[in-house]
Amino acid sequence: MTKPETDDVISQPQPRLLAAADWADYELLDSGNGLKLERFGRYSFVRPEPQAMWAPRLGADAWNADGRFVPGQGRAEDDEEGGGWTLSPDLPEAWQVGYDGLRFLARPTPFRHLGFFPEQAPHWRWCAARIAGFAARHGRRPRVLNLFAYSGIASLHAAQAGAEVTHVDASKKAIAQAFENRDTAGMQDAPIRFITEDATRFVEREIRRGRSYDGIILDPPKYGRGPKGERWRIETDLVPLLDGCRQILSDTPRFLLLTIYAIRASSQAAHYALSDVMAGAGGTVSSGELVSVESQPEPRVIAQANYARWAPEDQEPANG
Ligand SMILES: C[S@@+](CC[C@H](N)C(=O)[O-])C[C@H]1O[C@@H](n2cnc3c(N)ncnc32)[C@H](O)[C@@H]1O
Known part of the structure; x- marks a missing residue:
């Protein structure tokens, strides 16, 4: 008898995904092709985003931003310090943005970011x-x-x-x-x-x-x-x-x-990449993390890799 197909799914709390919901001065406008397009106040920026393994949805005009970070050539892929900005001459050195009534400054920095982490x-x-x-x-x-x-x-x-x-x-x-x-x-x-x-x-x-x-x-x-x-x-x-x-x-x-940034990718990146590929095919993409679980009471779970998988069923069975 063939064994029923079971993936070894364990019950763990889902990672919670937190995101700023109502921020007038910050917006992730689009992403794709290894880039993200964001708005900080009135100005838009294109920055590298290795997780964006999918296609952008907005047209080229929208991606014509006020600033673009161009990674350095010949550097290690994760060298955050290589490269520099190409900036519109109209862009001020710094400008104000707000959140919860607090005013502070945005400005392109040599470290790819805009002076704070939205x-x-x-x-x-x-x-x-x-x-x-x-x-x-x-x-x-x-x-x-x-x-x-x-x-x-x-x-x-x-x-x-x-x-x-x-x-x-x-x-x-x-x-x-x-x-x-x-x-x-x-x-x-x-x-x-x-x-x-x-x-x-x-x-x-x-x-x-x-x-x-x-x-x-x-x-x-x-x-x-x-x-x-x-x-x-x-x-x-x-x-x-x-x-x-x-x-x-x-x-x-x-x-x-x-907060730790040293761990970069989330399972969402794999999810969107696979969803793009399977668009129009019906079925369901599910995604998560492949983990190692300590062999001890109250084991800790350590994420090793993210996964995404598509199946033709509308809903994957709980153990599938
Ligand atoms: C906010 S953390 C970086 C985390 C950030 N979200 C990222 O993208 O990696 C960077 C700050 O830590 C500071 N820093 C680095 N080493 C430090 C140390 N040994 N003690 C105190 N501050 C340090 C840096 O000066 C910098 O302002």
Whole structure:
């Protein structure tokens, strides 16, 4: 007897997909052919997006953007620093955008992005709700630590929501950008401490001083350097830093929020690529992650690869 066809589907919570829902000043207009077309305020930009393995839907006119990032030639594919912008002469050096009543600056940077990460907006609101909840319950501002804080939108948003913020970044240039954003937001008097320091060193120092925070945000890069040349590598340094963060959480903590870009693709990319190929064929594309599961009680699940698969049935059976 042939064994019934079963794929080894395990029951795990689906990854949640968070996206900023109502942002007038930011829009992903189209994507495809390894590129994405976005709008930041009045201006549109084309940036590389290796996951966009499908066809764009808008015509060439729409893709005629105000700025286009052209990756460097002969560099490793994932070298985020190679290449540069081709910009319209009409594009200002920086311009204002807004979110939740907060004004801040967009500008093309040598690192392919526009000075902030719009996809993080759901995090800002999530933190704001927790900050407001804390203030209502405890009758004081929560202390929020923002590590690898870059241009500071999360810090400003948290302060606007009622937090007392400590903003830490290794780079003087990043801190200068955060100051510019603070001034653009008209938040010069907001309770934000800006600190130029290595994130790990800062946390170690806070442990020694016995300081604590009610909320911690961290968005570590894959590689980085502290101001004194301290080396940051996410593979080796993240867990000790998270341990440190745990130690400086207060007795009434409201959040610890980790964002990691070092893992790039989501299963959506494979899903759209296959959907394009199978368009018109009927059936269903389903997608997810291929995972390894620890052989222990309460096993952790580690994503190894994304998959997408098409089947002619309208609905794939639960185990198929
Ligand atoms: C926000 S993180 C990068 C995460 C980002 N979302 C991405 O696309 O990878 C970048 C910031 O971390 C800062 N940084 C890098 N190494 C650091 C370190 N050792 N300590 C503190 N900040 C650091 C950089 O100066 C930069 O402003």
